[in-house]
Amino acid sequence: MAPHYDIAVVGYGPTGLAAASLLGRLGHRVVVCERWPALYGLPRLTHIDDETARTVQAAGDADDALRDSSPCEYLWVNGKGETLVRIPANPDGPMGYPDHISMYQPDVEHAIDKRLRGYGTVDVRQGWAVTGLDQDDDGVTLRLCGWNAETSCADGPRDEVLARYVIAADGSRSGVRDLLGVGREDLGFNEQWVNIDTEWLRPQPPEFAYGTQYCDPARGHMTINIGTTRQRFEFALLPDESREEMTAPETAWRLLRDYHDLGPDDVRITRQLVYGFEARIATRWRTGRVFLAGDAAHTMPPYLGQGACSGLRDATNLAWKLHLVLGGLAPEDLLDTYESERRPHVTALTHMAIGLGKVANTHDVEAAAARDAAFFAGKVPPPPPFPPLAGGVLRPDGDAPVGTLTPQGRVRLADGRTGRFDDLTGYGFTLVTTEDPTTALGPDRLARLTRLGCTMVALDTVDDLDGRHHEYLQRLGAVAYLARPDFVLFGAAADGADLGALVDDLDDALSGTAKAVV
Known part of the structure; x- marks a missing residue:
């Protein structure tokens, strides 16, 4: 008989890690199914906010997770280097952390992984891909197959696990979402940028100790510190540039030399690949006992720094609701409030990120000049505040700002x-x-x-x-x-x-x- 769990978490990135740890902390039997045999070990995300840091604190050792991090200031400049927007670093946000944090993702993942393995209730099955699922009124059966990392295919031994509920946090190309037949709405933003991650071979120059978005119509590009010893560089692909060309090592060195006067004596390249920046939201987030979370449910351009933060919010929202339902403290209908609370919030943030992406990806020279003039004249309104949750598990009526965040001191x-x-x-x-x-x-x-x-x-x-x-x-x-x-x-x-x-x-x-x- 297949082993039985309270929750199966598919995917072991930040969203899956947080969900598994929070549910393990609450005493539930959790199984994690992840096709890759080990944690990724490289940074995909470089920024979290203070709310997300507070979730990391709940799921792992925050001081260990953020040991190579720093408050992060952001500059948006035009092609001439003139400042359009400055977002200062606040070292002490209302959650007890800097409101913008430059961090090293592997540190965060290792800290959460270490914490959840100590609960004794979380079974981490790395190297296993989910190839099928069936569900009924009692639970979900996941069919697993051993994943061959060398051939990138599921051709190993077979197994099954049974869980009362499933959280699919298996990324933007979610296999579980495909098994469920769930489509995605494309919000119309699609850009390709090459990502070049580096480690400093000398002390980080002060001009790289923050994030800078270069809104240059000739080629949008950006750089951001990853903590204090690493740096990310990103460059938009031009229409005549191919993915193959932009992932060649000589291309990385050419871009680093031409745009930042950096060479092999300054940095070591640790990762180079082309990313597709997209904005897509799954048409439904719940199918019976299976819930989509993180990039499996929604993707957004990186310009707001809220992609991973949104996935962590999914994990925290789902974890406590599943806990109450599993414990008989709330009816199963409570789980419907997951999507009704999270979808409007993440949709609003996605549209904000798209708006910033359009600023960063203005390719027409005249349009860029008009954009710059509007910023210099103070005619561009500041971005709206993040929306509160609306509806769901909130006190009705009353004067308090329900759905907003409470502080931590x-x-x-x-x-x-x-x-x-x-x-x-x-x-x-x-x-x-x-x-x-x-x-x-x-x-x-x-x-x-x-x-x-x-x-x-x-x-x-x-x-x-x-x-x-x-x-x-x-x-x-x-x-x-x-x-x-x-x-x-x-x-x-x-x-x-x-x-x-x-x-x-x-x-x-x-x-x-x-x-x-x-």
Whole structure:
């Protein structure tokens, strides 16, 4: 009989790693199916934001994961090097991390991999490709085949695993998505750029210690630091340039010399390939018991730095909802709110990334001059803020900005332990108050929160070292706020009398009284 798991995760990139680790942390039996025999070991992504860093913190050792990282400033310049937009680096964002982080992806993946292997509930099966699936009312059977890395085909031994649910995080060319017959909507952005990753052979020059997007109509190109010892360079392919030509080593050295005056004495090339920048969203993210996540569900151009961040948001959204359903604490309908919450959010970010991509890929000289003039005259509005979640598991009505993100500061507990808020309070729902909540809530509500694994933090019993949580409640005009495990504000209580109603509203939302809004 095939081994039985709570969740099977297909794909072991950032999204799959985070999903497997969070679910393993919650005590579930998880199997990971990944065709490649080892972690990729090279950086595909180079940027995360503070929200994503907080997810990394929940899934692994954040200090280990980000040991070669730095706050990242971004410049957008025209073909003459004149600044169009400057996005400064904020070293201390509201989540307790820099709001833009240049990082080395293998460090992040190794830190999460190390953490999840220690739970004892996660079975990582690397070197196995998913070649088929069947599902019924009880679960999903995945048919596996050993993957031959040398021939890039599934021609090894056969096996099967059975899971109650499946998260397909197997990339933009998702085999699971194909098995399900799910199509993708093409949002009309398709560009090809060559990626050249390097390691510095000398101290990183200061002009490379941040990201620069060159919006040059002759050839768009960019560079970004990968932590402090590595550098990425990217160049748009011109109409007469082939993939084969642009992946030749001599082409890389020519581009590095012509655009940045760099040669073999300055850097060592570690990776060179052509990427297709696209914007596509799967037509549905759930098929029965199988959920698409990360690039399997959506891809976007890299100009906003939100592709991998969006995949990590998928993982955090799915993990806690699957946990409640698997534990009998919420009906299965709760899982429908995954797509209804995540699709509008990622679609909005994709359109923002497309807009930035059009700025970076303006090839007409006159159009580029008009673009520059608009920026210099201050006629280009700043990009809109990231949208909040709308509908789904959020408190209805009320004045609090539900669906936005809650902060994380440093705190000191009564026993003297000091650290990041999440590390000391755990992973799950969190009720933060300025007073002891036991009297206002009563035994029944307290018992409901305990069953949900909710941590209650009365700020008068801890030292809020950064003042971040007190300040947040003051901005809300509230005495308490209730955060979901994915750091999203469920709702806030205006006073002690409203605190009980806040918990009741959470119970209603999880039991299906509050319906998702698409």
